[in-house]
Amino acid sequence: MSRKIVAGNWKMNKSMTEAQALVQELNGMAGAWPSDVKVIISPPMLYLTQIAVNTGDNLHVAAQNCHAEKSGAYTGEVSAVQLKSSGVNFCILGHSERRQYFGETDESVNAKVKSCLAEGITPIVCIGELLEEREAGREFSVVETQLKGGLEGLSSEEIEKCIVAYEPVWAIGTGKTASSDQAQEIHAFIRTKLSEISSQEVADTVSILYGGSCKPANAKEIFSKPDVDGGLIGGASLNASDFNALINSY
Numbered sequence: 001m002s003r004k005i006v007a008g009n010w011k012m013n014k015s016m017t018e019a020q021a022l023v024q025e026l027n028g029m030a031g032a033w034p035s036d037v038k039v040i041i042s043p044p045m046l047y048l049t050q051i052a053v054n055t056g057d058n059l060h061v062a063a064q065n066c067h068a069e070k071s072g073a074y075t076g077e078v079s080a081v082q083l084k085s086s087g088v089n090f091c092i093l094g095h096s097e098r099r100q101y102f103g104e105t106d107e108s109v110n111a112k113v114k115s116c117l118a119e120g121i122t123p124i125v126c127i128g129e130l131l132e133e134r135e136a137g138r139e140f141s142v143v144e145t146q147l148k149g150g151l152e153g154l155s156s157e158e159i160e161k162c163i164v165a166y167e168p169v170w171a172i173g174t175g176k177t178a179s180s181d182q183a184q185e186i187h188a189f190i191r192t193k194l195s196e197i198s199s200q201e202v203a204d205t206v207s208i209l210y211g212g213s214c215k216p217a218n219a220k221e222i223f224s225k226p227d228v229d230g231g232l233i234g235g236a237s238l239n240a241s242d243f244n245a246l247i248n249s250y
């Protein structure tokens with residue numbers, strides 16, 4: 001099975017009308033996408049149901065977050081059970097913006113990962129260091145702690161079902177992308193750590209995506225690296241022609 005994935009994280013952008021227009025454009029382009037690349041879009045939670053029914057077979061839908069509990073008195077939250085019942089099969093978890101603005105920790109991410117796996121939703125587990133952590137030479141230890149924390153207590157079979165996204169925080173929305181060598185170095189490290197907590201076989205099947213100012217102009221170079229299995233794209237996923245170009249960078 002191919003590990004290649006291009007996923008678009010729309011964050012808190014677009015009206016419903018704009019979202020539907022973008023999906024319609026993408027549906028029109030999907031026939032020409034490489035057949036071994038899985039394409040995922042992650043619109044705002046409110047639009048998921050509507051969009052999930054309007055995407056063709058080549059386009060999958062992800063939530064940007066979920067709550068760890070199945071149901072209950074958690075005003076404003078949405079559970080993995082509810083996502084699954086709405087036709088959503090992927091969920092981004094632990095994005096740095098959620099860690100920064102909403103107090104998410106490796107522990108809360110881990111609980112959400114487990115709730116998604118219990119419902120058959122594929123978690124896209126985001127990890128990545130801050131600029132000051134990289135400048136202090138701590139990028140490997142930060143990434144290792146977040147990876148192990150997010151996947152704590154999972155069996156090898158469960159780890160195999162996860163997608164990991166390496167998003168150095170200093171590269172998100174800044175126009176400063178990691179060089180392809182910097183990305184490869186961390187991705188290879190993540191794969192080694194995955195093999196230590198599961199097996200080499202499992203580590204070899206997990207997709208590890210790069211995120212952070214990934215654009216049509218730099219994607220080919222980044223995606224060419226052996227341990228980079230695609231991208232988690234922010235800004236450039238909001239525009240059909242850029243996202244299409246990213247998918248066709250493979």
Ligand code: 13P
Nearest residue numbers: 009172173212213234235
């Ligand atoms: P940008 O591509 O806008 O830098 O965002 C990356 C990201 O945060 C995807 O989750």
